Amino acid sequence: MAEILRKVFGLHRKKVTQKNSITGRNNSFPVPYLSKLEGNALLPGQSLIVRGIIVGKEEFVINLTGGPRVELDADTPVLDDRLICIRVDIARKKAFLNACINGEWGREGSVKAKWAPGDEFDIRIRCLEDEYEIFIEHKLVAKFAHYVPLSQVSHIYVNGDVELFSVSWEGKFYSVPYAADVPGNFYPGRKLYVSAMAKKKAKHFFIDFHAGQDIALRVNPRFPAKNIVANTRSGQTWGTEQRLQNDEFPFKRKRNFDLLIYCEENRFIMYVNDCLVGTFEHRMSPRAIDKLTIEGDLVLQGVHLK
Numbered sequence: 001m002a003e004i005l006r007k008v009f010g011l012h013r014k015k016v017t018q019k020n021s022i023t024g025r026n027n028s029f030p031v032p033y034l035s036k037l038e039g040n041a042l043l044p045g046q047s048l049i050v051r052g053i054i055v056g057k058e059e060f061v062i063n064l065t066g067g068p069r070v071e072l073d074a075d076t077p078v079l080d081d082r083l084i085c086i087r088v089d090i091a092r093k094k095a096f097l098n099a100c101i102n103g104e105w106g107r108e109g110s111v112k113a114k115w116a117p118g119d120e121f122d123i124r125i126r127c128l129e130d131e132y133e134i135f136i137e138h139k140l141v142a143k144f145a146h147y148v149p150l151s152q153v154s155h156i157y158v159n160g161d162v163e164l165f166s167v168s169w170e171g172k173f174y175s176v177p178y179a180a181d182v183p184g185n186f187y188p189g190r191k192l193y194v195s196a197m198a199k200k201k202a203k204h205f206f207i208d209f210h211a212g213q214d215i216a217l218r219v220n221p222r223f224p225a226k227n228i229v230a231n232t233r234s235g236q237t238w239g240t241e242q243r244l245q246n247d248e249f250p251f252k253r254k255r256n257f258d259l260l261i262y263c264e265e266n267r268f269i270m271y272v273n274d275c276l277v278g279t280f281e282h283r284m285s286p287r288a289i290d291k292l293t294i295e296g297d298l299v300l301q302g303v304h305l306k
Contacts, residue, residue: 005120008201012151012187017273017275018092026162027165027279028052028164028165029163029164029257030163030164031060031158031159031160031162031163031164032070032071032155032157032158032159033096033156033157033158033159033164033167034068034070034155034157035155035156035157035167036068037153037154037156037169038153039046039154040152041150041153042127042151042153042169043127043172044127044128044129044150044173045126045127045128045171045172045174045301045302046048046126046127046169046170046171046172047124047125047127047169047170047172047187047195047301047302048054048062048064048124048125048127048156048167048168049113049122049123049124049166049167049168049169049170049195049305050062050121050122050123050124050158050164050167050209051121051122051164051166052120052122052162052163052164052165052169053118053119053120053121053123053162053163053165054089054090054115054116054117054119054120054121054161054162055117055118055161055162055163056090056091056117056160056161056162057076057091057117057161058089058090058091058160058161059087059088059089059090059160059161060087060088060090060158060159060160060161060162061085061086061087061088061158061159061160062081062085062086062088062123062125062155062156062157062158063085063086063156063157063158064082064083064084064125064153064155064156064157065079065080065082065083065154065155065156065157066080066081066082066083066148066152066153066154066155067080067081067154067155068080068154068155068159068200070155070159072174073278075290078103080155081099081101081148081152082098082099082100083099083101083146083147083148083152083153084097084098084099084125084132084144085097085098085099085100086123086134088113088115088123088160089113090115090116090117090161091302093112093113093114093115094111094113094114094133095108095110095111095113095136095141095210096108096109096113097109097110097111097125097142097144099144099147101147101148104187106147108171109142109144111134111136111141111142112136112141113136113299117161118150120165121136121137121162121204122135122136122137122138123135123170124138124256125205126171126301127150129150130145130146131143131144131145131146132144132146133161135178135256137185138252138255138256138257138273139254140197140254140256143294153296162219162257170195170202170301170302170304171195171301171302174301174303175274175294176294176295176299176300177293177295177300178292178293178294178295178296178300178303178304179291179292179293179304180291180303181290181291181292182209182290182291182293182305184207185285185286185287185288185289185290186216186250186263186286186289187263187287188263188264188265188286188287188289190262190263190305190306191260191261191262191263191264191301191306192207192259192260192261192292192303193258193259193260193261193302193303193304193305193306194207194256194260194261194294194300194303195256195258195259195300195301195302195303196256196257196259196298196299196300196301196302197255197256197257197298197299197301197305198223198251198252198253198254198255198256198297198298199252199253199254199297199298199299200253200254201253202222202223202251202296202297202298203210203222203223203295203296203297204220204221204223204252204296204297204299205220205221205295205296205297205298206218206219206220206294206296207219207220207255207259207261207287207291207292207293207294208292208293208294208296209286209289209291209292210289210290210292210293211284211285211288211289211290212288212290213235214232214233214234214284214288215231215232215259215302216232216283216284216285216286216288216289217231217232217261217268217280217286218230218231218232218233218290219244219259219261219270221249221251223249223251223253223297226249227243227244227245228243228244228250228270228277228278229242229243229244230242230244230251230268230270230278230280232283232284234284237284242280243278244270244277244278244279245277245278248277250272250273250275250277250296251272257269257272257273258271258272258273258274258299259272260274263286266281266282268282268286273283285295292305
């Protein structure tokens with residue numbers, strides 16, 4: 001009933017993203033944006049993540065192309081293949097999906113994309129063996145079959161009525177449970193980024209920062225209770241659980257998310273999708289952290305330390 005009332009009377013509060021150097025949203029950059037994928041060819045499991053803000057009323061495009069020829073002019077009469085083209089019509093509140101190979105467009109599809117000028121946006125293209133998965137605001141909205149092999153993608157192109165916060169490639173296929181060493185410890189100033197999708201029937205997952213035989217920090221989202229708790233373990237003895245979020249539970253089943261854990265001198269700060277979730281005071285030195293483990297009801301899409 002509460003959810004119905006929020007929808008009817010417009011009581012649902014818009015989440016406030018944190019625009020600071022920790023989240024990376026403190027600076028934006030203009031389009032057109034064109035970048036070559038350096039190094040190895042794209043691999044299944046990788047994701048393109050494009051985040052920014054809508055600054056106009058017409059449209060913008062995100063293209064994966066087979067070369068740098070992305071705009072027609074006197075010196076460029078023919079464009080390189082657009083292996084996938086996402087064109088967002090802001091006024092019509094739709095995103096159109098297509099590909100253009102050897103000058104021939106395929107069959108166009110469309111999905112809802114309800115953005116307006118001033119809105120922030122998050123679009124992701126996850127590469128699989130035979131298709132792309134398209135995520136809009138962390139929700140899987142479409143699957144788009146490859147017209148040509150994934151290895152032929154060489155450039156990323158973004159243009160239109162947007163400014164960008166970030167454009168990044170990351171990820172692979174991960175096994176869960178996941179374990180990795182933390183080289184050089186998790187000293188103040190370091191960040192952990194975890195991109196993942198909560199499973200359809202998710203109950204919980206754990207992110208543990210190990211310090212030898214101890215756990216300096218456990219972050220434990222619990223879906224049935226809709227809360228996030230944090231704790232530490234010294235030897236075999238757990239401390240007192242601390243509930244993190246004081247507002248709406250930030251995770252949803254079948255939605256992907258970005259979890260950022262930042263280490264300060266006296267505490268950890270946690271963000272989900274760049275919105276502040278909470279803080280947790282150190283109960284043991286973060287400089288003793290030497291290992292990371294992740295397990296539970298999620299599909300990992302990206303894990304990296306900075």
